Amino acid sequence: MEIILIIIALFFLMSCFVNSSNPDIIGKKGEGKVSKILSYLPKDKYIVINDILIEYEHGTIQIDHVVVSMYGIFVIETKNYKGWIFGCEKSNMWVKNVFGKKYYFYNPIKQNRSHILALMYKLALSDKKFNSVIVFSSRAALKVHTETPVIYFQELNQLIKKYTEQKFSFEQMNEIVKKINTLNINTSKMRKKHNEDVKERIRYKNEIVMLGICPECGGKLVPRYSRYGEFAGCSNFPDCKYIRH
Secondary structure, three states, rough: HHHHHHHHHHHHHHHHHHHHHOHHHHHHHHHHHHOOOOOOOOOOOOOOOOOEEEEEEEEEEEEEEEEEEEEEEEEEEOOOEEEEEEEEEOOOEEEEEEEEEEEEEEOOOHHHHHHHHHHHHHHHHOOOEEEEEEOOOOOOOOEEOOOOOOEEHHHHHHHHHHHOOOOOOOOHHHHHHHHHHHHOOOOOOHHHHHHHHHHHHHHHHHHHOOOEEOOOOEEEEEEEEEEEEEEEEEEOOOOOOEEEE
């Protein structure tokens, strides 16, 4: 009996460790925290829609959070990362430094820009109606230089409330929400396929980078040097600004 209890305890501890280190689970926890924070916005002025999946010309695109208000549509990308975060507005890749070990991830501003473009097309609205916001957990230390707001979870509602220029009527707000809800794909089959497609794109990108090929334009990656050290840059620079550290 004691052996069985020990085995159960070990299995429980192992499952907790796997869950705590799984990027997908960590990401979902972050989105859950942001959803709760957004729920405190005044409901007569802001309508929150979480975890949106919509089809567009290149497949499907997943958006963490959208807040529809009289003051514009806020499109929010959540990053539940820890460590020092380095990046700038136009770079392709940002850096996450955790205890001296570097990890690279796609610029979330550019990632969120693709979300906004998809919504612009689907809702037939101009760029001026949208506000892009990138949010990180307090586990991160932000060392970024951007024009687009890149803030911590707890700063989100305060930032949203700073926008006071009216862009929609209450009736228009409700019509936009209705359209988004109609576009949103809720079937588990489609959401599973989206996740598989994302992983396949990441795998393909990693493979061609390992072959010395630029994933942005297909050019050759060549060694370059800066005051920060050696990195690989695209041979088609300045037309293509892809870099890999």
